[in-house]
Amino acid sequence: MFIIIGGDGREYGPATADQVRAWINGGRANLDTKAKLAGENEWRRLGDFPEFGGTAEPPVVEPDGEPAVSEAAPVAESASVGARTGAALINAFVYFCSLMPGGMWLSRKLIEANPDLAKGGFPKLEDLDITGVAEGVFWVYAGLFAVLLVQALLILFRGQNLGKLLTGVKVVRADDDGPAGFARGVMLRFALPVSIFFLLNVAFPLGFLFVALDYAFMFRADRRCLHDLIAGTRVVRA
Numbered sequence: 001m002f003i004i005i006g007g008d009g010r011e012y013g014p015a016t017a018d019q020v021r022a023w024i025n026g027g028r029a030n031l032d033t034k035a036k037l038a039g040e041n042e043w044r045r046l047g048d049f050p051e052f053g054g055t056a057e058p059p060v061v062e063p064d065g066e067p068a069v070s071e072a073a074p075v076a077e078s079a080s081v082g083a084r085t086g087a088a089l090i091n092a093f094v095y096f097c098s099l100m101p102g103g104m105w106l107s108r109k110l111i112e113a114n115p116d117l118a119k120g121g122f123p124k125l126e127d128l129d130i131t132g133v134a135e136g137v138f139w140v141y142a143g144l145f146a147v148l149l150v151q152a153l154l155i156l157f158r159g160q161n162l163g164k165l166l167t168g169v170k171v172v173r174a175d176d177d178g179p180a181g182f183a184r185g186v187m188l189r190f191a192l193p194v195s196i197f198f199l200l201n202v203a204f205p206l207g208f209l210f211v212a213l214d215y216a217f218m219f220r221a222d223r224r225c226l227h228d229l230i231a232g233t234r235v236v237r238a
Contacts, residue, residue, distance in 0.1 A: 001038035001221045004029060004046070012077055014038040014221045017051040022175045024052065038221055076177045076236035078223045079169035084235055087163030088215065091151070094162055098147040099140055106136025148194065155185045160238065170238045174224070180233050188231035 001014035004023075015023075023029040024046065031047030046052050109132035111118050151161040159170040159180055171180045171189065180189065193214060201207025214226040224234050 002035050003038055005034040079235040079237055081218060083167045083169050084218055087167045090163035090166055098143040102140030102143045105139050109136050152186050152190055155190055156182055168238050169235050171233050172236055174232050174234045184231045184233055189227050189233050193227045
């Protein structure tokens with residue numbers, strides 16, 4: 001993992017060697033850009049690292065014989081663990097709230113059909129009237145999927161769901177910091193993990209264990225969760 005000095009004099013990274021090569025080939029950095037290995041203190045030229053030998057055009061030589069030094073374009077700074085955790089907690093709260101209207105509808109239907117529930121009693125299972133439960137369950141999931149749709153649209157058009165919008169971070173492509181788009185941002189990074197969660201949670205609590213494993217990857221040097229690695233994305237400061 002590498003950290004570079006951007007054209008604004010700030011440090012950016014950690015970034016993988018492949019990502020730095022993409023920046024070099026895209027003109028956002030060059031072989032004279034100052035860089036160091038993550039965890040080390042020694043700054044060197046990118047061209048001094050064997051990983052980047054021959055990956056970019058040689059420096060342009062001015063008439064006086066001195067190589068032209070160009071500044072690296074600013075590279076978006078990775079979002080902090082705190083910001084990403086805050087965004088995840090906000091999203092979890094939003095999803096919980098989306099279940100409340102349907103949950104209240106379901107509770108009301110059960111109490112209406114089983115008055116003993118309002119008195120603190122509980123009828124035998126064979127005597128429990130579950131009329132209207134299916135309709136209540138429908139509204140529970142309708143609220144949840146309505147919020148999931150809003151989240152997907154925000155990711156598609158802004159690169160931010162509600163949590164990321166409030167914490168000032170966004171999702172971008174890992175290779176060039178461009179918009180994540182529909183395939184990466186919506187399908188691979190959002191819809192796929194959500195689907196896996198629901199499928200695994202049929203055997204509760206496997207879905208929650210999957211979420212815990214997914215977010216444990218955030219403590220890597222590049223702060224990319226498992227779903228970021230799958231989708232080829234990363235989360236940066238907006």
